[in-house]
Amino acid sequence: MDFAFSAADEVFRARARDWLAQRLEGPDAPFADLRRTARAALAVERRRDWERELGSGGWIGIGWQPGSLTRQVVWAEEYARAQAPAPLGVIGEHLLGPTLLHHGSRAQRERFLPGIATGAEIWCQGYSEPGAGSDLAAVRTSARRDGDGWLVSGQKTWTSLSRWADRCFVLARTEPGSHRHHGLSLLLLPMDQPGRVEVRPIRQLDGEAEFSEVFFDDARADDVLGRVGDGWRVAMTLLAFERGVGMLGRQIGYARELAVVLAEAARTGAAADPVVREQLTRQWADLQVIRCNALRTLGTAEPGTAAVAKLLWGGWHQRLGELGVRVLGPAGALAPGQFASDTYELTEAQHALLFSRADTIYGGSDQIQRNLIAERVLGLPREPRPARTD
Incomplete structure (x- = not known):
């Protein structure tokens, strides 16, 4: 199986990397303050500006064109590598946009797609x-x-x-x-x-x-x-776009998170513990499996593909969150700053631990994913449903 990118893809990669670097890297970059921003509640107005910047550069809606699959992958990888902020327009671009192209009228496409593509509408x-x-x-x-x-x-x-x-x-x-x-x-x-x-x-x-x-x-x-x-049919079409090529970009972000945990394990001495060392090794190996599976299923519509991907990365990220705090030892239980009245500060490891609790729930819980695989892929009997009372 050939996972290599074409020469044209690599030219596109260089252009994407240069564009991102000019806007995010270095103290004089216009959006350097947004680099590594992951939480939706932070810097929302600045992130609206960033969304419009992406639109003006023509980077929104890459996947709306036929034959653009590898370019989507390249952009997702470079976006993650640049530690760019989580885009506010992700739902419009990756879920609604493709669904409009499949099911929308011409008038609807003309009305709604430009607002998404320019970053003007979230x-x-x-x-x-x-x-x-x-x-x-x-x-x-x-x-x-x-x-x-x-x-x-x-x-x-x-x-x-x-x-x-x-x-x-x-x-x-x-x-x-x-x-x-x-x-x-x-x-x-x-x-x-x-x-x-x-x-x-x-x-x-x-x-x-x-x-x-x-x-x-x-x-x-x-x-x-x-x-x-x-x-229901339209909703299922939309959900089929949910996991797509973004998993390859996500994998680069995960690799960076794992590297931080590895560095912390070395700094604190936790890596000397054979149990911790085995867990770190397993996380690295499992991440390679996630990437290979994402590449293997790229562009396919086989039943259960998205469910398998969700099971793989949801559990992996949750285990990494737990491991990231564990390697810190007692310090992992301490908040770095003063508690405020409505919120409190967390380290990146603590934030990853708490947020990853949701990874096996949102977007379809692990139990639902296993049901989908059992019923639609393996052909097992459907799980009994309770009788309606209404």
Whole structure:
């Protein structure tokens, strides 16, 4: 299997690396203050500027063009290598954009894609609800016809970036009395609807609030993506884009995190412990497996591919978070600064430990991923579901 990039890909890599370096590296770089910024709650307005900078450079929507797979990989790798800030527009670019190209009308593509491509509009995803997280088909948010549009009512939760989003795509039940996968539609609505859209931040273990609960009270949506009642199929198309080539960029970030843990283990003397040394070696070996699996499945649509990838990296990152604090010894339990009234400071290792608790839950829990592999790949009987009581 040939994992090499073409000469044209390497030219593209050099251009991407140079562009990123000019803007992020060195004290005089215009966005040097954003380098290594990972938390969504930090420097949001500066990151909006960065999103527009990416748009002006033509780096948003690389994967929207046919035959661009290797360029997507190159960009993801160079972006991670440059320690660039987590982009605010990731949901619009990597989830909604490709879905618009598959299911959107020409008018919808002309209306929404430019805002994503220029970094002018940030999107969030209205999927999970209380009681309908991993079991997405249990959504209760509803929408009723109102002239040419829809009025949406209900609650979504764990909605990433919703505090800063301009628009949201919402999976809602548009057919009264429908159940499970039937009678759903994917609606597109603006977030700036005072009194109709309310965002309540959810405080995390690390003191940040990167995602929120969102409440809709007759919020206006003028667009349905795909056909009315065909929302489940459209939603599954969108989720298929969720893990894509970004895993290769993520792997470079993971390699950097592992290198930090290795350095700390050497500094503290924890590497002299044979158990810790074995764990560090296993983390390195498992990371090579994650990368090879991502390359092997690049561009494929085989059932279970995304589920396997999620199981691999979710558990790996969680174990690294635990190991990163363990090699610090007693110091790993101490906060580096004074506690504030609403948040507190953490070291990078402590932040990784706490945030990685969510890695095996968000985007589909490990249990759901194993069910998908068992049922869709191995052909095992479906897991029994409790009888409806409504």
